[in-house]
Amino acid sequence: MLLFGRETLTDEMFTFQTARLLALADDMERVRRGVPPEAMADEEAPILDRWILAQRAVPCLAGLSTGHPLLFGEGRLIGTSDLWLLSEDRTWARTLSRWYRLGRPAEQAGLDS
Known part of the structure; x- marks a missing residue:
């Protein structure tokens, strides 16, 4: 997750993460077209x-959603997809799926504790 705003997000960090995501998207498109990994790697x-499939925790948000395009209802408890961007003032967040306008934080948000 990148914290963004005037003071926190440097061009270098943003450029690096953008390049990583674009490279992944390009490889995914090539796989879809049938290009073998040997031709890309x-x-x-x-x-x-001696590898295994594993899982790890990634930053996300949970809260009461209103106006979500897929998870209908008002004040519906949801968990978001992976959190990628969070504004310094904590009013906007970008997950893998979409932008969220952030209302009041929960009493024990954990970000600044």
Whole structure:
């Protein structure tokens, strides 16, 4: 997650993360078209041995949603997709799926504690 605003988001951080996401999107499109990984991967691609599928926690938001295009209702409790951007003033957030206007934080938000 990147914190954005005048004081926190540098061009370098934003450029780096944007490039990573664009590269992933490009590879996903190539896979969809049938391009094999061998044609896309660097010859020096690392080997991952004795691997397992794992899960890790990623930043997201949870709260009472109103006006969500897919999760209908007013004040409906939801959890968002991965959180990518959060404004310094905590009024806007961008998840993998969409922008959210942020209302009041919960009493124990945890971001600044």
